[in-house]
Amino acid sequence: MQYQDTGWIGIAFTLMLVFFVLFNIRRAGKNNDIYIRKIPGLNAIDEAVGRATEMGRPVLMVPGLGELNAISVQALRIFSYVARTAVKFSNPIRLCCSQAPVFAVAQEIIRDVYQQEGVPEKFDDETVQFLSDRQFAFAAAVSGKILREKTAATFFMGEFFAESLIFAETANAIGAIQVASSTENTQTPFFIAACDYVLIGEEFYAASAYLTREPVLVGSLIGQDWSKIAILITIIFGFMMESVQRGQMTGMEKQPDGSYTPIAEQRLKKANETFMHNVFNPDPPKPLEITRPQKPAEEGAGGGE
Amino acid sequence: MILANATNFWARESGSGGLFLMVFLTLAICAALIFGLLQMPSRLRRPVVATFTFVSGLFYVLLWIWPQAQDRKPTDLPANFTESVSFWLSDALPKIANVSNILTAFLLGLGVFSLMRVHLTRLAKKQRDWSFSIVLLVSMISITIFGYWDWAQRQGMTPLQLEEATKIENWTTARLGQSLLFDGLLQAMDAAMFSLIAFYILSAAYRAFRIRSIEATILLASAFLVMFSLLGLADLFWSNMINAAGGSDPASFINNFRLSEIAGFIQKTFQVPGIRAIQFGIGIGALAMGLRLWLSLEKGGVS
Numbered sequence: 001m002q003y004q005d006t007g008w009i010g011i012a013f014t015l016m017l018v019f020f021v022l023f024n025i026r027r028a029g030k031n032n033d034i035y036i037r038k039i040p041g042l043n044a045i046d047e048a049v050g051r052a053t054e055m056g057r058p059v060l061m062v063p064g065l066g067e068l069n070a071i072s073v074q075a076l077r078i079f080s081y082v083a084r085t086a087v088k089f090s091n092p093i094r095l096c097c098s099q100a101p102v103f104a105v106a107q108e109i110i111r112d113v114y115q116q117e118g119v120p121e122k123f124d125d126e127t128v129q130f131l132s133d134r135q136f137a138f139a140a141a142v143s144g145k146i147l148r149e150k151t152a153a154t155f156f157m158g159e160f161f162a163e164s165l166i167f168a169e170t171a172n173a174i175g176a177i178q179v180a181s182s183t184e185n186t187q188t189p190f191f192i193a194a195c196d197y198v199l200i201g202e203e204f205y206a207a208s209a210y211l212t213r214e215p216v217l218v219g220s221l222i223g224q225d226w227s228k229i230a231i232l233i234t235i236i237f238g239f240m241m242e243s244v245q246r247g248q249m250t251g252m253e254k255q256p257d258g259s260y261t262p263i264a265e266q267r268l269k270k271a272n273e274t275f276m277h278n279v280f281n282p283d284p285p286k287p288l289e290i291t292r293p294q295k296p297a298e299e300g301a302g303g304g305e
Numbered sequence: 306m307i308l309a310n311a312t313n314f315w316a317r318e319s320g321s322g323g324l325f326l327m328v329f330l331t332l333a334i335c336a337a338l339i340f341g342l343l344q345m346p347s348r349l350r351r352p353v354v355a356t357f358t359f360v361s362g363l364f365y366v367l368l369w370i371w372p373q374a375q376d377r378k379p380t381d382l383p384a385n386f387t388e389s390v391s392f393w394l395s396d397a398l399p400k401i402a403n404v405s406n407i408l409t410a411f412l413l414g415l416g417v418f419s420l421m422r423v424h425l426t427r428l429a430k431k432q433r434d435w436s437f438s439i440v441l442l443v444s445m446i447s448i449t450i451f452g453y454w455d456w457a458q459r460q461g462m463t464p465l466q467l468e469e470a471t472k473i474e475n476w477t478t479a480r481l482g483q484s485l486l487f488d489g490l491l492q493a494m495d496a497a498m499f500s501l502i503a504f505y506i507l508s509a510a511y512r513a514f515r516i517r518s519i520e521a522t523i524l525l526a527s528a529f530l531v532m533f534s535l536l537g538l539a540d541l542f543w544s545n546m547i548n549a550a551g552g553s554d555p556a557s558f559i560n561n562f563r564l565s566e567i568a569g570f571i572q573k574t575f576q577v578p579g580i581r582a583i584q585f586g587i588g589i590g591a592l593a594m595g596l597r598l599w600l601s602l603e604k605g606g607v608s
Contacts, residue, residue, distance in 0.1 A: 070594040100416035130416030136498035169505040193513035201583035205590025
């Protein structure tokens with residue numbers, strides 16, 4: 001990290017958020033009776049899987065196009081819940097992956113679900129499939145699967161890009177119940193337009209806590225709420241300070257090196273002289289004069305023409 | 306001092322004995338690790354995996370938190386302890402990234418194996434839609450053969466020979482096949498899939514904008530205003546009306562009703578704060594998820 005440009009405030013704020021999350025995770029074990037507001041998209045999971053069972057059609061899940069990261073892992077956690085519900089009803093599952101590492105992890109998670117439910121023999125090669133890591137080849141493959149197998153319920157959760165609407169509209173065309181969520185802001189409106197239920201923003205990360213009520217996850221969720229409150233307070237404090245300070249008069253002028261010199265006539269404060277600006281934009285650094293020891297020159301190096 | 310010398314740890318010369326020794330040692334350590342993990346009692350596996358996860362994550366956390374050395378030149382040696390650690394971390398980054406690339410390559414093999422098994426089984430058992438499996442297998446094998454053949458032919462060529470080889474009159478069978486399959490078919494089919502989105506947007510927009518509730522009506526009205534502000538002709542027509550109603554005076558209140566002003570108000574006052582609020586939620590959620598994974602606090606399938 002480059003502290004000279006950004007100062008210490010960013011890292012201090014991040015460490016505070018980390019503390020909030022860890023503190024609440026530790027605290028949550030003591031109090032399990034914590035209210036989480038209703039999330040209709042997650043309440044609809046059982047309904048969607050139940051409908052698929054009645055119709056005798058598979059449930060399709062796609063964890064997005066992203067690499068193996070926090071987003072795809074969160075999507076797989078939600079899918080493990082969906083898969084458990086589907087396995088209880090003996091419903092076939094189709095989990096389609098576009099990234100090989102996600103496929104490998106997904107295969108293990110879903111196989112575990114089948115084993116825990118006592119039906120490991122029902123897990124087959126088509127339950128979790130790697131289709132293609134090319135965006136539109138993957139889109140074509142998933143759309144083909146939706147149309148051929150007439151999936152009754154579809155779950156799209158994770159990082160989606162331009163292909164999101166292809167999936168959602170194809171599933172909509174065959175009347176499948178759709179629950180979707182994308183961490184990409186540009187794709188969320190498409191899902192809202194085409195899907196029955198959409199998890200927006202942090203609802204995606206709240207899903208596992210909502211579904212399992214595990215103390216660690218619930219505590220983490222409270223930590224997230226504390227973090228949001230901290231951000232909200234900072235924003236309110238920031239705009240109040242700006243509103244007050246921009247109306248104040250000053251008799252000093254800020255110099256490029258960060259020092260202040262008196263001026264002849266008082267004037268209103270400039271935007272770069274307010275408290276909040278100074279917190280997020282520390283004084284410009286003085287010219288760098290770095291002298292470091294040098295590596296010894298290699299024999300025969302340099303000098304030739 | 307140890308860390309200062311360690312900057313060379315990540316930069317062995319290509320083809321040197323030291324490099325081969327490191328490769329051999331790495332392979333031996335990996336083999337020992339795999340053997341050890343297989344032999345380990347199940348109750349010990351979780352702490353071992355948790356330790357590996359923590360150490361791997363710690364590298365990236367340190368890389369982010371530790372002050373970065375400024376204006377570093379290839380001949381520089383670290384001036385103090387902080388710089389020693391910083392040099393070591395930045396030198397190690399490409400090597401650590403290579404590890405994840407190699408793992409991804411192995412996992413890709415696993416994915417391709419799964420794909421082939423599904424389709425070969427379908428073909429062998431003449432299951433439903435087995436003809437599609439033939440198309441997939443033939444495409445996959447042929448593009449691999451032509452791609453590799455073309456790549457092999459271009460190895461060892463000088464830049465001038467490469468330039469000559471790309472001219473269409475000098476195309477070999479391998480280049481022709483590769484171009485036909487990749488540029489002629491795959492790219493074209495990608496573009497065809499992408500173009501479908503335009504039609505899907507239309508049908509999705511129709512459903513979203515149907516006036517069913519107050520929210521849908523507000524959405525419809527805002528969308529129309531923003532879209533009209535981007536249409537030059539509509540903007541010109543509306544601007545003329547505003548000018549005729551006294552808008553030619555810049556101080557006139559009616560100037561606030563220009564399409565560009567209304568669209569700007571909708572975007573800056575409602576859209577941008579809304580998106581930022583969602584992004585805050587997503588960012589904090591990702592931070593909490595990352596922490597739980599790094600510290601192996603999650604129970605269940607993924608940690």
